[in-house]
Amino acid sequence: MWDSNQSQDLSRRERQVIEIVMKHGRVSARQIEEELPDAPTYSAVRSILRLLVERGVLIKESEEGRDWFRPPVPVKTARVQALKNLVTRLFEDSPGEAALALLGQKDMKLSDQEAEKLIQLIDQARRS
Numbered sequence: 001m002w003d004s005n006q007s008q009d010l011s012r013r014e015r016q017v018i019e020i021v022m023k024h025g026r027v028s029a030r031q032i033e034e035e036l037p038d039a040p041t042y043s044a045v046r047s048i049l050r051l052l053v054e055r056g057v058l059i060k061e062s063e064e065g066r067d068w069f070r071p072p073v074p075v076k077t078a079r080v081q082a083l084k085n086l087v088t089r090l091f092e093d094s095p096g097e098a099a100l101a102l103l104g105q106k107d108m109k110l111s112d113q114e115a116e117k118l119i120q121l122i123d124q125a126r127r128s
Contacts, residue, residue: 009055010057013036013040013048014048014051014052014057016036016037017032017036017045017048017049017052018052018057018058020032020035020036021058021069021070021071022071022075022078022079022082025070025071025075026061026068026069026070027068027069027070028066028067028068028069029042029045029046029049029067029069030042032045032049032069033045049067049069052069053069056072057071057072058070058071058072059071059072086098095125
């Protein structure tokens, strides 16, 4: 997930687990089980997590007798890398095309602050 090879090798269930981890930053197996659609057994969730830890996609930390799972990089970094991989795979490495696809949706709403930040980033991108 944090590099393009890892993200392509994930099963649907593994991607769902990663999405939950990314949403919260750090989660327990029980939290994942509760949030997974059509959740498998707790044992199956633990197996998925074990595989993701073995492959280096997640880090397991034990605290007060409970196991917690998080990305191996800060969540913000992980989100940026996942987005870069998505833009590379689906938008032919064009951030502009990805932004146009997202912002071109009819129901897309931006706050004034978000719009101003986007304008600043676009200006910076034009100059670089």
